[in-house]
Amino acid sequence: xxxxxxxxxxxxxxxxxxxxxxxxxxxxxxxxxxxxxxxxxxxxxxxxxxxxxxxxxxxxxxxxxxxxxxxxxxxxxxxxxxxxxxxxxxxxxxxxxxxxxxxxxxxxxxxxxxxxxxxxxxxxxxxxxxxxxxxxxxxxxxxxxxxxxxxxxxxxxxxxxxxxxxxxxxxxxxxxxxxxxxxxxxxxxxxxxxxxxxxxxxxxxxxxxxxxxxxxxxxxxxxxxxxxxxxxxxxxxxxxxxxxxxxxxxxxxxxxxxxxxxxxxxxxxxxxxxxxxxxxxxxxxxxxxxxxxxxxxxxxxxx
Ligand code: DGY
Numbered sequence: 001x002x003x004x005x006x007x008x009x010x011x012x013x014x015x016x017x018x019x020x021x022x023x024x025x026x027x028x029x030x031x032x033x034x035x036x037x038x039x040x041x042x043x044x045x046x047x048x049x050x051x052x053x054x055x056x057x058x059x060x061x062x063x064x065x066x067x068x069x070x071x072x073x074x075x076x077x078x079x080x081x082x083x084x085x086x087x088x089x090x091x092x093x094x095x096x097x098x099x100x101x102x103x104x105x106x107x108x109x110x111x112x113x114x115x116x117x118x119x120x121x122x123x124x125x126x127x128x129x130x131x132x133x134x135x136x137x138x139x140x141x142x143x144x145x146x147x148x149x150x151x152x153x154x155x156x157x158x159x160x161x162x163x164x165x166x167x168x169x170x171x172x173x174x175x176x177x178x179x180x181x182x183x184x185x186x187x188x189x190x191x192x193x194x195x196x197x198x199x200x201x202x203x204x205x206x207x208x209x210x211x212x213x214x215x216x217x218x219x220x221x222x223x224x225x226x227x228x229x230x231x232x233x234x235x236x237x238x239x240x241x242x243x244x245x246x247x248x249x250x251x252x253x254x255x256x257x258x259x260x261x262x263x264x265x266x267x268x269x270x271x272x273x274x275x276x277x278x279x280x281x282x283x284x285x286x287x288x289x290x291x292x293x294x295x296x297x298x299x300x301x302x303x
Contacts, residue, residue, distance in 0.1 A: 004062065004281035008038060011285065017043075027052040036288055041065055041268075042250075047073040058291045060284045063271070064088055064144075066301055067194035067221060082287040082297040085143060087279035088271035093147035095270045096189055096219040099243035103215050103264045104129045104187070112261075129213070129240065132156050137185030139178055139202060140192025140220060141167055148189055160184055163192070178202060182209040187217060194221025204229035207239070215241045219270045222248040231256050234263060245270050 008014045015034070020026040031052040039045055040062040050056065050073055059081035061069065066083050074081060102108050106128040113125050136157040138145045149159050149172060159172040162181040166174040175181035178201055182188055188210060192198045202216075202225040210216065216239065218225055227248040233239050234257065241262035247253055250268055257263050271280065287297045 001062070001277055001281055003278065004038075004284060007281060007285055008288075012036070012288070024052075036060070036292070038062060038284060038288070039068070041068050044068040044070075045074065046070045050074065050077060050079075058082075058288065058297070060287045060297075061301075062280055062284045065194055065221060067223065071301075080291070080297055081301055082284075082291075082299045083301050084280040084283045085299055087283055088276050089143045089147050091273050091276040092144045092219055092270035093151055095245060095266075096144075096148045096191070096217055097151050099219065099245060099264055099266060100187055100189065100215070100217045101131060103217070103241045103243040103262065104131045106261075108264055109261045129215070131187070134158075134186040135160070135184060137161065137175075137181045137188045138172075139163075139181065139188065139190045139224070140198075141170065141172070142191065142193065144219070145189075145191035146170070148191055157187075178206045179209040182206045182214070183211065185210065185214055187215050190216070190218040190220045190224050192220050192224050194223045198224045200224070200226045202226065202230075207233050210239045212238060213240050215239065215243065217243045219245045222246045222250065227254065234260055 005016060017023050032054050034053050035055055035057050037045065037053065037056055037059045039059060045059060045068065047070055056079055059069065059074065059079060061081060061083045064083050064085050066081070069081065106125065110125050113119060133156045136152040136159045138149055138159065138161040141149065141161040141163045145161065152159050160175055160181055161172050162175045162178045175184065190202060192201060204226050207226065207229045216230065230242065231254045234242055243264035245266040246268055253265055257265060271277065283299065287299060290296055290298050
């Protein structure tokens with residue numbers, strides 16, 4: 001993000017790694033000079049990178065999800081790190097709803113229909129699926145999952161969720177397994193954090209448990225869903241459709257999905273509004289400032 005880079009540059013001695021023609025050579029020569037690192041889901045931090053930064057003390061992750069960070073390796077070195085929770089919750093939940101409404105009502109497909117001249121040529125756009133009053137299942141009832149659920153209340157939906165444990169302060173039904181939730185959902189929205197613990201939580205079996213009229217919406221991480229199983233279910237029309245903002249191997253989107261009109265494909269834009277990205281940038285910098293001023297991050301990741 002340009003404004004983040006400019007703001008970092010104004011306050012710190014910044015070296016944008018992606019501008020280096022040979023980042024490896026640059027790090028080999030100068031890596032020992034860095035004490036802080038700013039990264040995001042698109043800039044993985046693994047043990048090999050850490051080895052090139054022997055004096056690194058702090059990492060500020062531009063984003064709430066930190067599955068691109070090798071947390072064990074970071075902790076083993078005693079490095080602290082922050083993320084950007086809360087500030088992106090609403091926009092990500094909004095996007096989940098935009099995607100859900102789009103795939104259910106065929107908004108993007110209808111728009112393509114108009115642009116292609118099909119309407120003008122006298123064709124009828126096929127009937128789509130009602131959203132209001134249906135069953136909404138949410139995998140992962142964290143900040144973003146809860147914001148998605150609250151929006152679902154406005155649509156008069158019956159809301160249920162699956163997570164590590166039931167949450168006492170919500171009025172929604174809890175399912176102990178993602179299969180049970182899938183079987184009880186017209187819309188299954190994935191909002192669980194990525195990483196090793198949730199890899200393929202939405203497995204082949206979970207996808208098979210979805211009713212044939214169900215839609216799957218993923219605004220979390222591609223890794224949470226068994227993408228090959230999802231693609232097969234969509235191609236074989238075993239579920240009604242999917243709206244995806246995230247993929248297993250971004251920016252690669254499974255070829256088979258490109259031809260399907262009942263699939264909405266977005267380029268990982270959950271938090272991508274000017275307002276939210278600015279708030280994320282501000283929080284990223286505020287974390288670094290606080291760390292270098294008094295040794296404490298504002299939003300450290302401690303789990
Ligand atoms: C996040 O915050 O984890 C998003 O996926 C990236 O903006």
